[in-house]
Structures are given as structure tokens and as C-alpha cells.
Amino acid sequence: MTTMTTAAVPQRARMDSRQKLILTLLLGAQFMLAIDFSILNVALPVVGEGLGFGLGGLQWIATAFALPAAGFTLLFGRIADLAGRRRMLLTGMALLAVGSLVGGLATSPAVLLTGRVLQGLATAIATPAALSLLTTSFREGHLRSRALGLSGALMSAGFTVGAVLGGVLTDLLSWRWAFLVNVPVALVILVLTPMVIKESRAAERARLDVPGAVTVTGGLLFLVYGITGGSPAALAAAAVLLIAFWIVERRANAPLAPPRVLTKRTVTWGNVGGFVAFATETSLVFLMTLYLQQVLGYSPLITGLALGVLGVGTVAGGVAAPRILARMGGRWTLVSGLLLQAAATLALLGLGETRASLGLLLVATAVGGFGNLVAIVAFMGIATSGLPDGEQGLATGLATMTQQVAITLGIPIMSAVATARGDVLAGIHTATLVNAGLVVLGAIVVGTFLRRK
Template structure:
């Protein structure tokens, strides 16, 4: 890809301005995405307390996370395409309503079954609302500097939401009750439900095609089996996932109105952009798990202090999200994605210097902040690349694919790194081994994307006409 060096192109981000309506739309969509991100991580530090309060067994605690991850990853591609056909505005409202219901049910739960039902509804709400919100964002801002800036802010706020969720979960659990980790969502979801019809107009594909039911069934079943197989370590489920996803590929080639048109999946920007995004999400979220393990089991910090320490990583990601559009404007989406991953890999490798004493805290703070910056630069570039060059009518599909990539990567990353870490006898040695693998995967991802993502137009900030 040719690097943009003309003065007009370099100045493009400064010339582009959002009008007042676009600012309102952006504020609302960022608020929705921030809340969805918080919802993903807010229960992480509270899991032991939740287990004690409702009688979950130690092995049963994983189902609190799995009950969310299954629908969040399994249904996101389907609902991303449904948003294109039925209306993105409508799907965002449906997702917010379902989130409020699931959060209320979880917050008032008196049995494990009720709490898990609430988590399922929250995961389903995420699958509905996240691609709808992202596609509303990409269709509200033309491809170029404004979209890059909007995606940068979106990525920054989503990452801040993941970190804020961990901190907020610790604070609410310590000061009030774990139930507030659920109930805090309800008033925010209701506010978004009220404000959305006043700010955002309906948006859907111009051509009303039929939904590809066979494709929807096979891909959703395949993704559900994949996530279950990963989280439960179930080999038959993984074999079923492979069979269903293979069937999905065959169905899409023959369908008149495919759920995921092969010509879209064959685009280099879509394929390799999502590969880069998968690497970024799988490695950074699993690194947070490793650093949580290190801070609590090696250095002896409490969950609340751990959340506050990891807030520095969150600050780095916010900075990366804000700065990313400037890098995209100057060097293009491909090299921004590669550069972000390389910086993340270098910062992760530095964490191999962590020791058994709290004197290592300074290294952890600096390395995670720098790595978080690189990670969000890569994620913003991935979103720009993976949704570039596609018409508005396919943005729901594109953002659905990107959201699916995110959810499956998060689901896969933590179990893999956990397995590597626990293979060693001591905690610190396990953290070091998993950190080395993590850094190697990021570097390999950067190399693959750099080699194969070759196109003349990968989410570059082109001056508006």
C-alpha cells in the first residue's frame, strides 16, 4: 500500500469537522458501546463473591462467564446481518431493552439458574446491540478521516469500558453488593432507549433481501459449538463446530442471498483485517488475565487494588484510541495495524522482567500502558480496515464479523494462556511462560498481516470530496 505523503492528505484530519448532529450521534453510540464493554468485565473480580452468595461450586463459576460468551459470540454475525435488513436503529433498541431485562434479572437473582439466565440475556443483548451500534457509526460517517476518528474514539471508549468494568465491579462489590454490578446497567440502558429515537434515524440496506435461514442456522450453531468447545474443553463440540462451519461455507456459495457473501469474505481487507483484530483481542485480554494472576497471587494485592493498577493499561488504551486516526491518516490502515501489534509485542516481552517483589510494579505499569496504547492503535486500524471498501448496505455484516472476531478471540485467548500458565509448577514461572507465548503470537500476527494485507485502499483517511 502506498503511504500518503501529500500535504493535503496529511492535513485531512484537521480539515474534517463533525457537525452538531454527528456529535450527538457519536456521543449516544459511544455511550452504548461503553456500557456494553463495562458489562463484559464488571463481574470478573466479583465472581468468588457471587459464587458464595448464590451457592455456585468452584467449577460452576466458569459458567457465569460462559453463559455470556456463548450468545455474545454465537449470534453476533446473524444479528449484524439482520440489522442490515431489518434496521440498525431497531436492533440497537432491541438490544438495549434486552440488556435492561437481563441485568434486572441477574441483579435480583436468588438462584444460580436465574443468574445464568440473566447472563444469557446480557450476552444476547451484546450480540444484537454491538454490531448495530458499530454499523450505525460507520454509516453515519463516510469512509475517511471522520470515520477513522469516530472508530478511534469508539475503540478508546470500549477499551476504557473493559478496564472501568473491572474497577467498578470491585468498588460496587466492596462497598455495596455484587448485585449492583448487574443493576447499574438498568438506568443507563433505559436512558439510551429514550434518547436513541430522538437522535438517530433508521438505517438499513436499500435492497430488502431475504434472510439466508440455512446459513444463519449453520453459522450460529457452529459458533455456539465453537465457543462451548473452547470454554468447556469439549472435543466433540469442536468437531461439530468444524462440521457446521464447513457446511456454512458450502451453503453460502450456493445461496441466492447469502448471509455472508463469499465475495465479501474473500476481500483481503475483511480477511486479514479480522486476523489482525483476532490477534489483538485474544492476546491483550489474556494478558490482563495473566497480570491479574501476577498481581494477586505473586504480589498479594487485593482485587480492588488489582483493578486500579490495571487502570494504567486502560489509560494507555484510551490514548491509543484517540491517536490512532492520525497514524491511519499518515501511513494507512495496513501499516498502522502492523505497527500497533509490533509495539504491543515489544511491551509484552518487557514483562518477562517481572519478579517476585513489588519493586516490579513500575515495570508492569509502564509496559502495560505502552502495550495498551499499541493494542488500541491496532484495534482501531482493524475496525477501519475490516469495514472499508464496503457499501452501507453491508456495514452490519462487516461490523458483525468484526464483533464476532472480538468475542471469539476473547473467549479463546484466556483459556489458552491459562493452560500455558498452569502447565508450570510455580505461578511466576507460569506467568513468564504464557507472557512469552503471548508476545510471540502478537509478533507473528503482525508479520502475517504485513505480508498478506496488500491493497491500494485499506481504511486510509482520504480527504472528503
């Protein structure tokens, strides 16, 4: 990544009114999709009681969303390049409205899980389409960095806001509104998008690589299922299918994910940095939820509001990130963001058993959220840079897949570490230390391999 100074940014690099409207619409879609991943987390016990889920069945409410969201993202990112990005965004929004309506009106576990599957599939369709529309609407440079900064802020903050919103809606209205709130927003996006955004697709109309699509989608589905369900057989199947995917892509005439893109230094190590950022910060939100509720005894509503401070930090990080990128370049911005996140996470080792620790939690999570978002914006910029518009759906599909798999993987691992100690607070401290260590390791690895040739 080339370092540039603020002075090097031309004064004409400002968004016009149409670009601002496009950005607002796309950010609204992405924010809503990000919220859906976590909006039910703090409401799971209430949902289980209302619909008759057993304790062991509650995890499937999250897994039913995560499986299609992670498994189909790369496929639909490429389909968006070929079939039309606006078309896929509209398809995803329509499916999200249907899935949210099904979940919100559910009277049995099977119907609710069907709604969650539809929401996850909608996320896999719409998220890479929205991101690629954003990157193709703004040329690489200052404007794209600003757009990606705001996008990254809202996508990351969406996970935290989802927890806040889920707690508020559950306490004040009903858990059903965690689903139903999506319906009017999706309808607004469906109406406005054709008026504001032009269709966009790759100039070269290649055929879809079916063998590649089957192997990568199957591999990702087995990977997520193996992680969330703790199934060694599923993980073994994932390894076989993903290896087969690599072999297929090397031989295909029109590969779903060309090896030259997958092995591009910025794509590879940018996504590694993004994986570390998403896996550690979202799992830290889980650990702090555990701490606030099980150690300090706060309600879901208060827990959500406390974690909202982290959301403020992430939004601030997203706003500041483009300026930091302009001064430091992508590599050092990514590394610096991760190191700031790690330092703030280490500070959380000072949390104790009394509510006097709440101040430390609020400050540390806000600072860590700032660093995390700076890293995420740098990751998005690096992972989508240097590629033509015709491959932006693939690039954003890879980035979205990285986000979804990281969130899915991070929480079970940190949960396992936290519960291994027996004592809740000691387990949270151990998991927090491991979390910070992974961030530092990620910063070292990315800083080393993203070095300029």
C-alpha cells in the same frame, strides 16, 4: 489501504453538533456493552459464595455471556442491515436492561445465569447495530477514522474498566451493582436514540438466509462451548457446521455472508489482525490479574485500579490512532501497533516476586495498551472499508464476532499455559512469552498478506 498525509485531510472534515451527539450516544452504548464482558471477573469468588456456586461452576458465569455474545453476533449484524439498525440497537438495549435486572436481583445460580445469557444476547444484537450505525453515519475517511478510533478505544478499554468497576462496586457496595448499574444507562439510551438517530437499513430488502443463519450460529455456539468447556465433540461439531455454512453461502441466492465479502483481502486479514489484538491483550489482563493477586497479594480493588493504567493507555491509543492512520495507512498502522504491544509484553518478563515490580507492570501495560488500541482501530478501519452501506452490518458483525471469539479463546489458552508449570510466577512468565510471540507472528502474517496488489 491508501496512505494519505495529514495535509490531505480537508479542513471541512469536522463533526457537526448532531454527529457529535450521535457519536456520544453510540459510544456510550458500546462502552457499556464492552464492560459487561469482564465486570464480574474479579467478583466471581464473592458471587459464588453469595449464591452457592461450586468452584467448577464459576466459569459458567463468563461462559453464559460468551456463548450468545459470540454465537449470534454475525446473524444479528445481518438482521440489522435488513430490519433496521436503530431498531436492533433499541432491541438490544431493552434486553440488556431486562437481563441486568434479572442478574442483579438473582437469588439462585440458575437465575443469575439466565441474566448473563440475556446480557450476552443483548451484546450480540446491539454491538454490530451500534457499530454499523457509526460507520453509516460517518463517510469513509478522516471522520470515520476518528469515530472508529474513539469507538475502538472505549470498546477495548471497556474490558479493563469492567475489571476496575467490578472491583470497586464489589468492595464498596455489592456484586449485584455490577448488573444493576446497566439499567439506568440502558434506559437513557432507549429514550434518546429515537430522538437523535434516524433509522438505517440496506436499500435492497433481501430475504434472510435461514440455512446460513442456522449453520453459522450453531457452528459458533459449538466453537465457543468447545473452547470454554474443553469439549472435542463440540469442536468437531463446530467444524462440520462451519464447513456446511461455507457450502451453503456459495450456493445461496441471498447469502447471509457473501463469499465475495468473506474472501475480500481487507475483511479477511483485517479480522485476523483484530483477532490477534483482542485475544492477546485481554488474556494478558487475565495474567496480570493473576500476578497482582496471587503473587503480589493485592486485593481485587487495588488490582482493578492498577489495571486501570492499561485503560489510560488504550484511550490514548484510540485518540492518537486516526492521526497515525492518516500518516501510515491501515496496513502499517496495524503492524506497528501489534509490534509495540509485543515489545511491551516482552518487558513484563522482568516481573518479580516483590511489589517493587509494580512500576514495571504499570508502564509496560500502559504502553502495550496504547499499541493494542492503535492496532484495533486500524483493524476496524480495514475490516469495514471498501464495502457499501448496505453491507456495513455484516462487516461490523464480523468484526464484533472476531472480538468476542478472540476474548473467549484467548483467556482459556493463556490460563492453560500459565497453570501448566505449577509455580505461579514461572507459569505467568511462560504465558507472557507465548502471548508476545503470538502478537509478533500476527504482525508478520498481517503485514505480509495485506500488502498492496
